[in-house]
Amino acid sequence: MQLFNNMTLSGGPAYLKYLLFVFNLVFVITGIALLSIGAVVQGLYYQYYHFLDDKYLSAPALLIAIGAIILIVCFLGCCGAIKENHCMIISFSVVLAIIFIMELSGGIAGYVLRNDAADVLRRKLNETADHYVDKSDVTAMWDYLQTELQCCGVGNFTDWEHVFKNDSLPLSCCARLPGMTGIQNCTVESTTSHVYTVGCIQALGNFVRDHAAVIGGSGIGIAFIQVSYHK
Incomplete structure (x- = not known):
């Protein structure tokens, strides 16, 4: 983000435009990954919706939403690079920071649900x-x-x-x-x-905990991959 704050695309070298395209490509891949993982886990959980609280279905839904938002934001980022619009680039960076927070939230929610699974399932099954x-x-x-x-x-x-x-x-x-x-x-x-x-x-319980761990790991892992790449 600081890179784009210090230098506009129009005043900087041409490679910045290509750098942004590569940056967008990485985010597109992570967005597709989050969307796919969320959709698969949502489908698996939905098979047992009678036994799960709504929060178990909302966690993978959050990953789906984050993945979709990332794809939309990356499209806008590419438009900003093509138009060499400094304002769009700054907005793009701010939205990515918000997405990072959402990914961490989804990851943490996955691990919280994993720990609460036994009590919730026992009540619902009975x-x-x-x-x-x-x-x-x-x-x-x-x-x-x-x-x-x-x-x-x-x-x-x-x-x-x-x-x-x-x-x-x-x-x-x-x-x-x-x-x-x-x-x-x-x-x-x-x-x-x-x-x-x-x-x-x-x-x-094993089924739910395993897939909740996938949600937690993918949300937190991809968030830090994005941050590491951004640095």
Whole structure:
């Protein structure tokens, strides 16, 4: 930023214009990276929206917004270089500083969410499990969760006893057995080889924490890459 404050493009050597184009290219790449990471994590989180607070969906949405803003700002920066407009360059530098702060905020939010995941998920899983029988959307979400992450119940498969009031289990709790086609019915009394023994609080918690770490690492990492390049 100081480079552009001390010298206008029109009064400085021609290489400054090309330097700004290269600088913009780096920011375009980081903008696309943030937008892509945010979109992928948002899509993955949305599959389990019943079990997540809105703040978990807003964190990747922030990365998407930052990525889109970076692309727009870089376009304006290129226009400023072409027109050799000193005012546009200064505005460009100020906006980049704001983007840096937003990236740090998104990164920090990712790590905060990562640490809060266990408590949030435990509450949401317990709330929704009670409605497994009477709400079709909750049923579908739990079946998807247990099938995809190969887990059963909140802490373990015995959690379903108070829901069904017997030894029944959702079909999605039943493990696929080698040499058998389809999924066989299972119950609380089944051997552990027939039932997923990992609780969904553990499986989904690991899933959320891993992707929250990606949000935190990408936000903070890219922010410092941009600063290092700028220096």
